[in-house]
Amino acid sequence: MDIQKIKQRFEIIGNSPYLHRAIEVAVQVAPTDLSVLITGESGTGKEHFPQIIHQYSSRKHGPFIAVNCGAIPEGTIDSELFGHEKGAFTGAHEARKGYFEEANGGTIFLDEIGELPLSTQVRLLRVLETGEFIRVGSSKAQKTNTRLVAATNVNIDKAVAEGRFREDLYYRLNTVPIYVVPLRNRKEDIHLLFRKFALDFAEKYLMPVIRLDEEAQALLENYPWPGNIRQLKNISEQMSIIEQNRLVTAARLQQYLPDGNRTSLPVLYPKGNEEPSFRNEREILYQILFDMKRDVNDLKKLVNELMSQGDLHPVIEKEEPSLYSRLFEERQSRPEPSMSPSPQTHVKHIDDAQIEDTEEIIEESLSIQDKEVELIRKALQKHLGKRKLAAQELGISERTLYRKIKEFGITE
Numbered sequence: 008m009d010i011q012k013i014k015q016r017f018e019i020i021g022n023s024p025y026l027h028r029a030i031e032v033a034v035q036v037a038p039t040d041l042s043v044l045i046t047g048e049s050g051t052g053k054e055h056f057p058q059i060i061h062q063y064s065s066r067k068h069g070p071f072i073a074v075n076c077g078a079i080p081e082g083t084i085d086s087e088l089f090g091h092e093k094g095a096f097t098g099a100h101e102a103r104k105g106y107f108e109e110a111n112g113g114t115i116f117l118d119e120i121g122e123l124p125l126s127t128q129v130r131l132l133r134v135l136e137t138g139e140f141i142r143v144g145s146s147k148a149q150k151t152n153t154r155l156v157a158a159t160n161v162n163i164d165k166a167v168a169e170g171r172f173r174e175d176l177y178y179r180l181n182t183v184p185i186y187v188v189p190l191r192n193r194k195e196d197i198h199l200l201f202r203k204f205a206l207d208f209a210e211k212y213l214m215p216v217i218r219l220d221e222e223a224q225a226l227l228e229n230y231p232w233p234g235n236i237r238q239l240k241n242i243s244e245q246m247s248i249i250e251q252n253r254l255v256t257a258a259r260l261q262q263y264l265p266d267g268n269r270t271s272l273p274v275l276y277p278k279g280n281e282e283p284s285f286r287n288e289r290e291i292l293y294q295i296l297f298d299m300k301r302d303v304n305d306l307k308k309l310v311n312e313l314m315s316q317g318d319l320h321p322v323i324e325k326e327e328p329s330l331y332s333r334l335f336e337e338r339q340s341r342p343e344p345s346m347s348p349s350p351q352t353h354v355k356h357i358d359d360a361q362i363e364d365t366e367e368i369i370e371e372s373l374s375i376q377d378k379e380v381e382l383i384r385k386a387l388q389k390h391l392g393k394r395k396l397a398a399q400e401l402g403i404s405e406r407t408l409y410r411k412i413k414e415f416g417i418t419e
Contacts (some may be wrong), residue, residue, distance in 0.1 A: 008097065011309075013034065013059065014030070015057045016147075019055055020203050020379060021193060021196035022195060022196060023192075023193040023196050024198070025192060026196070029186065029187055030056075030059065033056045033059040033060050034059060036060065037059065037062075037063035038063070038064055038065065042135060042155045042156070042157070042181075042182050042183070042216040043056075043057075043157070043184075043185060044157050044158070045057070045184075046158070046159060047158075047160065047187030047188050048160055048189045048235055049186075049234070049235065050235035050237030050238060051187040051188070051189055051349060052235075053187050054116075055186070056158075056160070056331075060154075061113070061116075061154055064114070066154055069113030070113035071110075071114050072109060072113070073115075073118060074087070074088070074115065074116065074118065075118045076120055077118075077119035078119075081124050083269055084124065084127050086105065087138075087139045088106050088107055088127065088131070089105050089141065089143065090102070090104045090105030090107075090142040090144050090392055091143035091145075092143065094144065095142075095145075099144070105140070106144065107134060107140055107151045107153055108149065108151060110131065110153045111152055111153060111195065112152055112153075113153065114153070114155075114157045115154070116158070117155065117157045118158050119158070119159060119160070120180070121163060122161075125171075129173070130177050132154075132176045136152065136179065138152065157180050161176055169215065179201075189232070189235055190232040190235040190236055191230075191231050194228045194229075197223050198227060198228060200236060200239055200240075201227060203221070204243035204244070205246075208244050208247035208248075213239075214248075214253075215253045216253065217246050217247050217402070219254075220254060221253070221259065221262045222404060223255035223256055225257070226260055226264075227256050227260065232344045242263045246263060246265055251378075256347055281310075289390050368408070376415070379411065379415070382401060383401065383411055383415070384417060385415075386401050
């Protein structure tokens with residue numbers, strides 16, 4: 008077996024022993040009719056191996072059909088794979104062959120097989136066990152002589168445990184497993200792949216070939232590559248187009264590696280003189296709320312002192328708060344179960360009549376909108392419908408008052 012010729016024929020780049028082992032298994036299993044399950048992360052190049060298996064088998068002159076199961080809607084997957092009869096469902100104006108029927112005598116490659124719905128998995132299991140399938144809308148079984156090769160980036164063992172993939176189908180597919188290792192486990196191939204991609208894009212865009220200095224090469228090989236070969240190719244293309252200097256340094260390369268410096272450690276914010284823009288937003292909001300609560304509590308104490316001295320009414324008549332000040336103070340003065348003291352703590356020196364009034368306020372609606380409507384109506388009634396005077400009374404602009412009247416549908 009000449010591994011180099013196979014790699015050259017199928018445009019496979021790399022010298023990793025893991026890669027060579029996967030190619031050897033694919034070539035050895037090709038002459039048989041055994042089902043093959045190819046596993047590995049997304050972007051590792053799993054699509055090359057079904058081609059190797061088909062071309063080195065006795066079916067190489069038959070059809071080869073590749074199907075992406077994840078790209079077909081669940082409602083039509085059965086029709087796509089097994090065909091349908093005329094009138095089987097809305098829109099089925101004529102009978103249609105499915106992929107298994109079209110691939111008769113050849114190979115069918117089901118990519119992302121882990122995305123198949125359970126009902127389709129039952130149909131597929133029957134094809135693997137008996138070679139029979141039934142078109143959607145038909146009761147007649149048909150035969151197919153098709154070699155099945157499947158691939159997935161899903162953890163099938165976990166999917167079986169969670170009931171998302173049939174265990175019997177898994178064992179039927181997994182007759183010969185081929186595992187394609189992720190790019191981070193093929194460090195010796197990373198720079199080689201980059202050079203191949205850089206050369207291809209230089210020819211495509213008629214530009215000089217982009218190169219990496221030693222530090223950039225080391226950075227490239229030590230990056231984890233979560234997107235594997237697909238991500239490496241994408242970054243190679245970006246750099247080939249964007250970079251003016253064709254010798255790329257590590258500092259420039261770092262800008263193309265997303266989350267290259269990400270760690271799993273939590274971010275700690277110093278408690279010194281940090282700038283507000285770098286502080287946690289929630290911390291700032293809490294601080295504002297606590298300051299406002301402290302101001303409201305101070306205002307409550309002042310009101311209680313004035314009430315005890317009998318000087319409350321003159322103060323209020325001298326300067327009434329605006330509409331939104333009233334709403335805010337009234338909302339803040341509501342008793343809270345865990346954070347605020349009980350109403351009795353603040354009104355223990357008030358007589359019984361005042362205590363009854365406090366209980367009536369608590370039973371009122373807590374909606375800010377309802378309070379706005381109530382205050383606007385009172386202001387309009389007080390000033391006999393004169394909106395300018397009502398707006399001054401509420402502490403808002405006349406334009407805002409017009410908008411509120413229209414918004415809430417207030418009739419004068």
